[in-house]
Amino acid sequence: MQYAILRKERFNDFIARLSEIQKLVAPVSKGYNNFAFEEVTTGDEIALKYIPTILPAKKFFLPRRETLLEFNDAKGANAEASVEYEPVTLFGLHTCDLSGIQCLNMVFSERPKDYNYITRKNKIILIGLECNEYCDEYASCHLVNASFPSGGYDLFFTDLGDYYVVHVNTPAGDEIIDKTESFEKAEVYQMNELKNLRDHKRKIFINEVPIDRSRIPELFDLSFSARVWKELEERCLACGNCTNVCPTCYCFDIIDEIGLNMKQGVRYRVWDSCQLEPFAKVAGGINFRKERSARQRHRYYRKFSYPVERFSRFFCTGCGRCTRTCMAGISLKETLNELIKESEDRVWRRWL
Amino acid sequence: MKKPRVAFFDFACCEGCQLQVANMGEAVLDIIGLIDVVEWREVMSEKWNGKLDVAIVEGSITDPHAVERIKQIRKRSKIVVALGSCATIGGVNGMKNNYVLDEIRQYVYGNSYQFFPTEATKAVHQVVKVDYFVNGCPVYIPELVAVLKAVLHGIPYDVPDYPVCVECKLNENVCMYDRKVACLGPVTRAGCNSWCINNGNICYGCRGMVSNPNEKGAQDVIAKYNISMDLIVNKMNMYNKCREIG
Amino acid sequence: MEKVVIINSSYRLKKAKILSTKKLTEKEKFFEIALSDGERIDHEPGQFVMISLLGIGEVPISVCSSPLIRDSFDICVRAVGKVTNSLHKLKRGSEIGIRGPYGKGFPIRMLEGNDLLIIAGGLGLAPLRSLITYVLDSRRDFGRVHILFGCKEPKELLFRDELEQWSERTDLHYACTVDRADADWAGNVGVITTLIPGVDIEPARTFAAIVGPPVMYNFVIKELLNKGIPENQIYLSFERHMKCGNGKCGRCQIQNLYCCQDGPVFNYEKIKNMSEAF
Numbered sequence: 120m121q122y123a124i125l126r127k128e129r130f131n132d133f134i135a136r137l138s139e140i141q142k143l144v145a146p147v148s149k150g151y152n153n154f155a156f157e158e159v160t161t162g163d164e165i166a167l168k169y170i171p172t173i174l175p176a177k178k179f180f181l182p183r184r185e186t187l188l189e190f191n192d193a194k195g196a197n198a199e200a201s202v203e204y205e206p207v208t209l210f211g212l213h214t215c216d217l218s219g220i221q222c223l224n225m226v227f228s229e230r231p232k233d234y235n236y237i238t239r240k241n242k243i244i245l246i247g248l249e250c251n252e253y254c255d256e257y258a259s260c261h262l263v264n265a266s267f268p269s270g271g272y273d274l275f276f277t278d279l280g281d282y283y284v285v286h287v288n289t290p291a292g293d294e295i296i297d298k299t300e301s302f303e304k305a306e307v308y309q310m311n312e313l314k315n316l317r318d319h320k321r322k323i324f325i326n327e328v329p330i331d332r333s334r335i336p337e338l339f340d341l342s343f344s345a346r347v348w349k350e351l352e353e354r355c356l357a358c359g360n361c362t363n364v365c366p367t368c369y370c371f372d373i374i375d376e377i378g379l380n381m382k383q384g385v386r387y388r389v390w391d392s393c394q395l396e397p398f399a400k401v402a403g404g405i406n407f408r409k410e411r412s413a414r415q416r417h418r419y420y421r422k423f424s425y426p427v428e429r430f431s432r433f434f435c436t437g438c439g440r441c442t443r444t445c446m447a448g449i450s451l452k453e454t455l456n457e458l459i460k461e462s463e464d465r466v467w468r469r470w471l
Numbered sequence: 472m473k474k475p476r477v478a479f480f481d482f483a484c485c486e487g488c489q490l491q492v493a494n495m496g497e498a499v500l501d502i503i504g505l506i507d508v509v510e511w512r513e514v515m516s517e518k519w520n521g522k523l524d525v526a527i528v529e530g531s532i533t534d535p536h537a538v539e540r541i542k543q544i545r546k547r548s549k550i551v552v553a554l555g556s557c558a559t560i561g562g563v564n565g566m567k568n569n570y571v572l573d574e575i576r577q578y579v580y581g582n583s584y585q586f587f588p589t590e591a592t593k594a595v596h597q598v599v600k601v602d603y604f605v606n607g608c609p610v611y612i613p614e615l616v617a618v619l620k621a622v623l624h625g626i627p628y629d630v631p632d633y634p635v636c637v638e639c640k641l642n643e644n645v646c647m648y649d650r651k652v653a654c655l656g657p658v659t660r661a662g663c664n665s666w667c668i669n670n671g672n673i674c675y676g677c678r679g680m681v682s683n684p685n686e687k688g689a690q691d692v693i694a695k696y697n698i699s700m701d702l703i704v705n706k707m708n709m710y711n712k713c714r715e716i717g
Numbered sequence: 718m719e720k721v722v723i724i725n726s727s728y729r730l731k732k733a734k735i736l737s738t739k740k741l742t743e744k745e746k747f748f749e750i751a752l753s754d755g756e757r758i759d760h761e762p763g764q765f766v767m768i769s770l771l772g773i774g775e776v777p778i779s780v781c782s783s784p785l786i787r788d789s790f791d792i793c794v795r796a797v798g799k800v801t802n803s804l805h806k807l808k809r810g811s812e813i814g815i816r817g818p819y820g821k822g823f824p825i826r827m828l829e830g831n832d833l834l835i836i837a838g839g840l841g842l843a844p845l846r847s848l849i850t851y852v853l854d855s856r857r858d859f860g861r862v863h864i865l866f867g868c869k870e871p872k873e874l875l876f877r878d879e880l881e882q883w884s885e886r887t888d889l890h891y892a893c894t895v896d897r898a899d900a901d902w903a904g905n906v907g908v909i910t911t912l913i914p915g916v917d918i919e920p921a922r923t924f925a926a927i928v929g930p931p932v933m934y935n936f937v938i939k940e941l942l943n944k945g946i947p948e949n950q951i952y953l954s955f956e957r958h959m960k961c962g963n964g965k966c967g968r969c970q971i972q973n974l975y976c977c978q979d980g981p982v983f984n985y986e987k988i989k990n991m992s993e994a995f
Contacts, residue, residue, distance in 0.1 A: 153645040173643045183641045187728040193772035196733065196753075196814030200726030203718045231963045234723045343992065356657050356688050357681075358636035370967030373960045377620060377772035379501040384772045386728070390641065393967060395633040396683055401958045402776075402797040405931060407971075407993065411685065417970075417993075425973035444640070446648055446657060446692045626773055626799045 122305035122313075123296050125276070125283040131162035133301040137208060140298060141244075144179065145210040146172055156209065165211060167278075170254040171438045175366035176209055176216050180223055180240055181390075187235065188386040193377055198386070202235045208244040208295075215258070215438035217247050217272055218265040219366025225430045226369060244291055247275035251316060252323060257439030259327040259452050262335075265436045266324040267317070277313055284313045327437070328455045335433070338462055339424035343416070347457040352412035354447040359392035361441035361449070362418060367426075367434040368392070393417050419454065475524035475623070478510035479554075480544055482530030482537050483564045483592070488555030489513045489529055491609045498616050505623060523548040525622055531557040531564040531713070532593045545599040550622060553595045554615075556608035560679040561594040561713025563608070568592055568712045594713050604630055608677035608710065611663040631661040632682050635674050639665035647673050653698045655706055658684045677710045727963050730769050730814030731756070736789055737809055741875050744795050745840065746805050747781075751789040752815065758790050762847035763822030763954055763982040767962050768792065768804065769814030776800040777959040777977070779844035780818060783851040793843035793875060819962040820981050823848050823926055823952055831924050832860040834916065834946070836937055838909055838929020839868045842875050844954055844981075845928050853889070862889040863916050867909030867929075871895050871902045890916070909933065913940040920945035927953040934995055938985060951985035955994065 125133055137143050138160045145165040147157045154169040156176055190198040212220075227236035247268060250260075260266040268275050273292035276283045284305060287293050296302050330338060362368040372391040377384035391398060394414050399407040408414045422435035435451070442450045479489055493499060493514065509519035526548035532541055545551055556562035567575060568591050576584040595601050605618045621628035631637075635656035639646075642665050647654035655676035656668065667674055693703055723729075732753040739747040752758060758766065760780045769775045776798065782791035796802045807813070825848075833852060837845045852859050864883060868874060874893075883891040892912050894905035905912065909929070925941050927934065934953060941951055957969035959977040969976035972991045974983070988994045 149643070149645050151645050151649045153649060155643045173640070173645070187726070188730070188771075190771045193770075195812040196730045196769065196771065198730055198771060198814065200723045200729045201720055202723055202726075203720045205718050226965065229964070231727045233963070233965060234726050238721060238723065353685075354688050354691060356634070356636075356685050356692065357683075358634045358657050360636055360640050363637065363640045369965070371960070371965075372968075373775065373966065375770075375772050375774045376617075377624065379498065379505065379616075379620060379623075381620075381624065381772070386771070386775075388961075388966075391966070391968075392633075392637065393970075395637065396681070397632050398968065399958070401956055402801065403930075403956075407957065413993070420972065428973050444646070446636075446646075446695075447688050448691075448695055624772070626803060 121287055122310060123285045123287060123302040124305050124309055125285055125302055127281055127283070129301045130283075133299050134162035134165065134210070135160065136299040136301065137210065137295065140208065140295070142205060142207045143210060144207055149173070159210075167211065167248070169211075170443070171213065171215065171440050173444075174364060175219055175438065175440065176212055177219060177223060177366055177369070179207060179209060179243060180220065181227075181236060181369055181371075184387055184389045185235060186385045186387045187373065190385070191383050193382055193384055202238045204239040204242050206242040208246065210246045211248040211276075212245060212272070213248060213250050213254070213438070214268050215260045215265045215436040216366055217245065217268070218263075218436040219438070220245065221271045222367040222426070222430070222432065222434050222436070223369055225432075244295070245272045245274075246292075246295075247272040249275065249277040251278060251320065255439065255443075257442045257450070257452070258437055259435075259439065259455075260437030261324040262327050262330075262332060262455075263433045263435045263437045264332060267320070277316065279309065279312050279316060282309070284309055328452055328459065330455070330459050335423050336427045338458055339420060341462050341465070342458045345458055345461050347454055347461065348412040348416040350457075351415040351449060351454070352410055354449055355394070355411040355415050356447055357394050357396060357411050357414065358446070359394045360444040360446070362392040362394050363390060364440040364444045366436050366438060366440070367422070370398075393421070415449070474505060474507040476519075476522070477506045477508050477525040477527065478519055478523050479508075479513065479527045479529070480510070481512065482528065482541065482557070482595075483533040484530030484555065484557040484562070486513055486529065487609045488558075488605075488607075491555075491612060491615065495612055495616065498612075502616075502619055521547065525550045525552060527552045527554050528558050528595055529554045531561050532590075532595060532598045533564055533567070534587075534589050536588075538590070538598055541595060541599055550602045551595070551599065552603040552605060552618065552622060553601045554605050555610050556606065556677045556679075556710055558595045559601075559604045559606045560711060561592050561597075561716075562677070562710055564592040565710070565712030566708065568715070569708065591716065592713055593716060597713065597716055603628055606630060606660065606678035607663055608675075611666055613664070614662050630678075633661055634681055635659045635661045635663065635665050635668070635678075637661050638663070639668050639674075642669055644668045648692075648696055651696070653693075653696070653702060653706065657692065658689055658707075675710060676707055680711060680714065727961075728816070730816060733813050733815045735807055735809055735811045735813065738807070741793065742873055744797075745875060746794050746796070748792050748794065748804075749789050750792065750813070750815070753812070757787050758815070758818055760784055760790065760818035760847075761822030761825065762851050763844055764818040764820050765844075765959070765981060766790075766792070766815050766817035766819070767959070768794075768800070769816065770800055770803050771814065773803050774800045775814075775816070775960070776804075777819070777962065779847070779954075779981075781843040781846040783847060783854055785851060785854045791846075793840070793846070795840055817962060819959070819977050821979065823982050825851065828924050828926075829858045830860065831922050832862070832918060834863045834865070834918060834923050834925040834941070836865045836909065836913075836925065836927045836929070837867070838933040838937075839873065840875070841928030841930070841933075841954070842866055845926060846876060846879070848926055849883075853886075856888055860922065861918075863918065864889060864891045865894075865909060865912045865916070866892075867894045867896070867912070869896045871899050892916075908936070910936045910940050913937070913944065916944075918944060918946070920947070923950065925951045927951065931956070931995070948989060949984055949986040952982055953985060954981045955983065956981070
């Protein structure tokens with residue numbers, strides 16, 4: 120069965136059953152138009168209409184703190200590498216967040232492989248939820264090709280009024296359909312409605328920034344010394360919010376912690392951010408990205424340039440979190456617009 | 472191995488940070504087992520005038536007598552730990568520096584004020600060298616434990632040099648600015664795991680400012696959220712007045 | 718929460734023992750290390766290992782011995798941070814953890830049959846010592862060999878005995894300079910670039926290997942290009958704070974390159990336009 124139907128009156132029943140299988144996580148409202156992925160057991164708790172959560176789903180794949188080694192005797196090198204994980208089902212991920220997880224999968228599956236990540240990833244079930252329209256003006260998901268579903272999930276829900284059309288993408292997804300006993304077979308008219316929605320979406324989701332997707336790497340090739348970065352120097356507070364909320368930022372620090380007996384301890388990793396002052400500092404005191412402008416530039420290049428060379432895809436998912444969270448009002452779309460404008464100026468000048 | 476000789480001292484403060492030490496729970500028993508506490512006015516009556524391995528100092532330095540006393544403590548201690556905001560950044564005692572010293576002396580001590588010499592409030596490191604800083608009002612117990620472990624281990628403890636926002640965001644708190652409330656998180660050093668905001672309060676800046684704050688950027692933010700500059704300066708000065716001394 | 722042991726975790730440590738230590742200068746100490754299971758680290762000159770002290774942390778340190786010495790390897794450590802200071806306190810027989818070797822070293826096979834100009838600034842001599850000792854042990858595979866070494870003051874000279882030996886050898890040209898002399902110093906005084914014009918090389922067949930503090934590179938490279946050494950025959954090694962060694966943590970990134978995987982030794986031609994590199 121490739122497509123199934125969940126009638127809305129059965130939604131709460133489905134969620135209740137789903138939460139019985141294993142821990143279920145879904146977007147919930149935190150007030151003030153903020154949302155977070157948190158554990159739920161009933162459908163009522165879920166915010167079905169939500170803007171991207173404060174933190175993306177990466178927190179389940181790459182916990183903000185995770186043990187890498189454990190040891191019983193700090194003198195010596197006897198340490199055990201292990202991973203703690205919890206089988207979990209994530210419900211309600213938008214296509215931007217699914218895209219973010221695909222990015223992380225590529226990074227951590229690349230050699231040398233990261234088995235902490237891979238082990239945990241294999242225990243997570245992903246259920247997507249389509250955005251029928253833009254969440255808000257900060258999103259730029261179409262620019263980076265993340266406005267439509269393209270894999271990376273077990274099940275994918277599309278709201279079509281009285282019912283959801285559900286794409287069953289994996290055997291694990293199939294199993295959920297069977298176990299929860301809430302689904303019907305999709306009829307031809309329902310599939311047509313799905314097609315109509317997608318056609319409609321193609322009209323409303325348009326490039327949020329006036330540039331052809333394929334030209335973005337070229338734009339960045341030309342923009343390393345752009346004025347924009349200098350402007351960001353004055354505005355950025357270096358608080359690291361933009362990277363912490365980014366679904367594809369994965370930089371980390373590794374720290375040792377020892378017990379009071381000075382024997383037992385752990386080596387763990389924690390999220391870190393290239394935006395923070397100490398990030399690129401070496402022991403001698405030199406900071407290789409001392410200016411906030413260089414750090415901001417690094418962030419943008421890590422979204423639109425470097426990963427294109429390495430993984431052939433953008434590491435921006437267009438979710439808009441970095442813009443929403445920035446107190447200084449640094450906007451991804453604006454920055455890109457500025458870069459485009461500046462590069463056009465440069466082209467014009469060459470002709471004049 | 473001989474246990475390190477440790478003493479607690481207090482200067483101008485509420486002694487709440489020493490109370491936090493007592494509040495550590497089980498960890499305090501483990502730590503007490505590893506050290507030899509020779510003086511701690513809050514919990515014991517013995518005094519110690521000899522050499523010390525570790526002096527844990529709470530409170531800020533506010534008069535000539537205190538200056539002399541902290542210098543003596545420094546002289547006989549291998550390691551000095553500044554405990555809590557008053558000791559690390561001057562803390563609320565720094566508010567005194569908003570006034571003309573003689574005027575407030577008269578206000579407090581009346582006619583006999585001349586018998587009570589006073590000085591501008593200083594953090595401990597503004598008077599003597601400090602080896603370890605445990606920021607916070609009061610100190611945050613997990614960080615206190617981490618610092619004490621570093622002291623016992625003989626390795627440095629680096630106070631995070633990034634803003635509280637980092638930890639606050641990781642705790643998935645709704646930003647105070649989204650709630651239209653001014654918060655000092657963006658310029659205050661992390662390390663407290665955004666303790667106050669996790670519990671519904673704002674950040675008061677009790678841990679001191681990050682070393683390289685973007686002051687111009689901060690002004691833009693204040694303007695963007697339509698907050699008065701005076702309000703922010705007042706909030707900042709509640710704990711951070713002493714940073715003007717340098 | 719469930720928990721499984723990861724046998725092939727890239728963070729697992731190999732046990733190693735400190736065979737000997739030697740104080741080289743005020744700040745630098747030399748350690749001879751062997752893996753406890755008798756295995757070899759099998760490094761290339763220019764590669765680094767992660768040295769691990771449980772409970773304190775890990776640091777990336779260049780291997781400074783020749784890969785031809787198979788039973789053990791050497792590192793030279795400057796005490797600048799938490800881990801390096803603690804490492805300095807360790808004595809013979811202490812057990813430490815090792816990961817690696819990591820990264821790309823000097824392209825030995827490409828250097829063979831050519832002349833070498835090796836330029837070291839300060840602690841940069843440590844990774845280059847690995848290359849130098851390899852070259853000297855397989856001397857006939859290389860053409861002419863020049864070694865230039867500079868440091869701030871005479872008291873900062875590393876591997877003094879070896880410097881002495883190099884200066885006496887007839888099959889290589891060795892020169893040394895200090896920025897500031899002391900009363901006993903009879904040698905050259907001046908920054909390292911002052912040694913370069915006097916070196917007699919055939920640029921087309923000379924490969925340069927440079928390691929030193931960041932400020933040194935621009936000046937040295939300019940001199941080498943003046944000499945006519947082609948850009949793609951210049952190799953240099955960068956210092957960054959690698960944390961994971963696996964090209965993941967992002968700490969050592971220079972634009973799109975990870976110092977820990979793509980470097981630390983880079984070909985100048987490939988990175989010359991990267992402003993974050995210099």
